[in-house]
Amino acid sequence: QLTIGIVGLPNVGKSTLFNALTKNDVLAANYPFATIEPNVGVVGLPDPRLDKLAELYGSEKIIQAPVSFVDIAGLVRGASKGQGRGNAFLANIRDASAICQVVRAFSDPNVVHVDGKVSPRDDIETINTELILADLQTLEKALPRLEKEAKLRKDRAGILAAAKAAAALLNEGTTLYAGAAAAGIDAEELRELHLLTGKPFLYVFNVDEEELNNAEFLDELRALVAPAEAVFMDAKIESELIDLPEDEARELLEAIGQPEPGLHQLIRVGFRTLGLQTYLTAGPKEARAWTIPVGATAPEAAGVIHTDFQRGFIKAEIVGFDDLIAAGSMNAAKAAGKVRMEGKDYVMRDGDVVEFRFNV
Numbered sequence: 245q246l247t248i249g250i251v252g253l254p255n256v257g258k259s260t261l262f263n264a265l266t267k268n269d270v271l272a273a274n275y276p277f278a279t280i281e282p283n284v285g286v287v288g289l290p291d292p293r294l295d296k297l298a299e300l301y302g303s304e305k306i307i308q309a310p311v312s313f314v315d316i317a318g319l320v321r322g323a324s325k326g327q328g329r330g331n332a333f334l335a336n337i338r339d340a341s342a343i344c345q346v347v348r349a350f351s352d353p354n355v356v357h358v359d360g361k362v363s364p365r366d367d368i369e370t371i372n373t374e375l376i377l378a379d380l381q382t383l384e385k386a387l388p389r390l391e392k393e394a395k396l397r398k399d400r401a402g403i404l405a406a407a408k409a410a411a412a413l414l415n416e417g418t419t420l421y422a423g424a425a426a427a428g429i430d431a432e433e434l435r436e437l438h439l440l441t442g443k444p445f446l447y448v449f450n451v452d453e454e455e456l457n458n459a460e461f462l463d464e465l466r467a468l469v470a471p472a473e474a475v476f477m478d479a480k481i482e483s484e485l486i487d488l489p490e491d492e493a494r495e496l497l498e499a500i501g502q503p504e505p506g507l508h509q510l511i512r513v514g515f516r517t518l519g520l521q522t523y524l525t526a527g528p529k530e531a532r533a534w535t536i537p538v539g540a541t542a543p544e545a546a547g548v549i550h551t552d553f554q555r556g557f558i559k560a561e562i563v564g565f566d567d568l569i570a571a572g573s574m575n576a577a578k579a580a581g582k583v584r585m586e587g588k589d590y591v592m593r594d595g596d597v598v599e600f601r602f603n604v
């Protein structure tokens with residue numbers, strides 16, 4: 245299971261957000277929230293398509309795709325040199341598949357900022373610097389070994405070159421995520437080094453409620469992190485939302501001009517940042533979303549349900565979600581020629597509604 249690691253300086257609203265996320269069962273109904281460890285939360289990927297499918301098929305229940313978040317405390321200025329929890333958090337970050345930084349953009353003077361001023365730009369740089377320093381330490385340790393290996397084995401030349409180029413980039417203060425591609429660094433070569441800054445990043449800006457509709461303000465923040473994706477929310481409001489009954493939660497969202505909770509956006513953007521997508525199945529028992537990597541083929545998708553489905557794969561009967569809903573039923577979709585039989589080379593698309601044919 246791929247996880248999203250939540251990091252951020254102290255007092256930016258990390259715990260507020262994480263607690264809200266893990267109690268998030270009001271509007272993201274139907275998904276049994278699972279607590280694995282205190283700092284790990286598995287939440288359902290909000291997907292209104294499942295409600296429509298369940299309606300169409302009279303499904304008894306809805307099962308959303310799970311998305312895992314890990315609250316990683318202890319990333320402070322100087323962490324790479326042993327400040328705070330020191331290097332303890334590094335192992336946690338290494339285990340995560342994407343890094344989500346929570347950035348304070350709310351102004352409340354009653355909440356102390358560790359550096360004495362609210363500056364999203366500086367906070368992002370502080371965290372980036374710690375991750376960059378951690379990667380540079382990893383590379384310093386690895387390079388002498390890689391040099392030796394490259395002398396003995398031709399096939400190690402690639403990783404040595406990539407590691408050297410990565411160190412140069414990091415020394416300029418650029419993360420691998422932001423700069424590796426432009427610098428012509430082959431990220432695949434670096435995989436075995438488990439560098440932190442090569443993971444995909446996303447950002448949550450914790451903003452004041454009044455700023456949620458201030459497009460200019462949000463655009464400035466977005467520009468700080470592009471091409472990484474940004475999500476905006478008021479963590480305090482989010483934590484209030486989860487304690488409200490559904491109708492009152494909707495009223496509050498309307499009052500602040502938001503179509504949905506910021507947490508839902510975060511879950512969706514996080515899922516996408518992991519490089520994942522879903523396909524859908526439906527029947528009288530359940531309407532369900534299944535997680536696959538972008539680019540997965542039909543047999544690989546079948547394998548997510550059961551390895552036997554992949555082994556015995558014959559073909560997949562597929563209709564796009566929108567085509568199915570427009571037709572009104574599977575039979576009508578078939579009559580309209582919208583249902584396709586796809587073979588083992590078919591690359592799945594998000595929102596494909598699927599029935600697999602297989603031999604057992």
Ligand code: GDP
Pocket residue numbers: 252253254255256257258259260261350351352355450451452477478479480481
């Ligand atoms: P963490 O150290 O990053 O986990 O931060 P916390 O979630 O513990 O939040 C630190 C303080 O900021 C707490 O007193 C929160 O109530 C407050 N806080 C968190 N989010 C917001 C917000 O969106 N607006 C305001 N005004 N205060 C917030």
